Amino acid sequence: MTAIRGAAAAVTGAASGIGRALACELAARGCDLALADRDEAGLQAVAAEIARTHSSKVTVHRVDVAEAGQIQDFAQAAISAHPGLNILVNNAGVALLGAFNEVDQAQMEWLMNINFWGVVHATRAFLPHLSLAREAHIVNLSSIFGIIAPPGQTAYAAAKFAVRGFSESLRHELSMAEPAVVRLSVVHPGGVATNIVRNSRAGSGVTDNARRSESIERFDNAARTTPAEAALRIIRGIENNEPRILIGFDAQFTDVLQRLRPGTYWKTLRRIFEKRARLGKAKGG
Numbered sequence: 001m002t003a004i005r006g007a008a009a010a011v012t013g014a015a016s017g018i019g020r021a022l023a024c025e026l027a028a029r030g031c032d033l034a035l036a037d038r039d040e041a042g043l044q045a046v047a048a049e050i051a052r053t054h055s056s057k058v059t060v061h062r063v064d065v066a067e068a069g070q071i072q073d074f075a076q077a078a079i080s081a082h083p084g085l086n087i088l089v090n091n092a093g094v095a096l097l098g099a100f101n102e103v104d105q106a107q108m109e110w111l112m113n114i115n116f117w118g119v120v121h122a123t124r125a126f127l128p129h130l131s132l133a134r135e136a137h138i139v140n141l142s143s144i145f146g147i148i149a150p151p152g153q154t155a156y157a158a159a160k161f162a163v164r165g166f167s168e169s170l171r172h173e174l175s176m177a178e179p180a181v182v183r184l185s186v187v188h189p190g191g192v193a194t195n196i197v198r199n200s201r202a203g204s205g206v207t208d209n210a211r212r213s214e215s216i217e218r219f220d221n222a223a224r225t226t227p228a229e230a231a232l233r234i235i236r237g238i239e240n241n242e243p244r245i246l247i248g249f250d251a252q253f254t255d256v257l258q259r260l261r262p263g264t265y266w267k268t269l270r271r272i273f274e275k276r277a278r279l280g281k282a283k284g285g
């Protein structure tokens with residue numbers, strides 16, 4: 001197993017959502033932290049929250065994970081501040097609203113640079129150091145949309161499927177090393193109550209402002225797992241060296257459904273979502 005107490009972790013996207021909850025839970029278990037995000041004020045707030053109740057060493061780093069150079073600088077600074085750093089959590093991510101023909105190429109590249117290439121660049125930057133540790137762990141956040149691909153999610157699903165494929169292949173490579181000191185977990189959260197949809201960008205072809213409100217409402221109704229619950233599940237996965245971490249009943253159900261109906265799962269899921277929407281409107285009325 002990978003022990004949390006006495007470890008040091010680098011966490012991207014740590015200013016809010018799952019990243020923030022994970023930082024707090026890791027600190028509570030005696031883990032030092034190098035926290036990265038574009039939101040510097042949010043990082044300072046997380047660090048202050050941790051300092052009030054825990055003695056963990058916490059450093060904060062303003063990083064745009066879409067920029068490979070900034071990731072490289074972050075890795076160097078984090079390792080310098082935490083020489084024993086042995087856990088990397090690639091959590092940072094963004095969302096994009098719109099069907100494929102409503103999203104232009106630059107917007108797709110913006111999302112891929114953060115959600116996929118950010119994971120690859122951070123892994124490449126930290127892996128040489130992690131390989132020198134007695135035990136080390138990489139955690140890459142994919143999504144339930146790295147297992148299924150609903151309409152309206154062409155960019156996001158493409159990135160999260162790519163994170164899954166990259167992570168699974170790299171995990172197999174790492175397991176063949178002698179000795180195999182670096183473990184890797186890929187995480188597939190279902191609906192987790194974060195602000196990712198509320199903060200999403202709209203495709204250049206999306207002209208109906210009501211769609212954003214509808215998307216937020218649908219997500220809020222479906223997001224049954226709290227960030228703290230997600231963080232605890234990830235920590236358990238790290239401790240048990242789980243290669244694949246599903247978060248929430250919705251992720252578990254959808255994973256099984258996709259295995260049983262790989263070509264037609266969306267027909268079933270669409271009926272479920274439509275029924276849930278009708279029930280939500282009935283309650284609201």
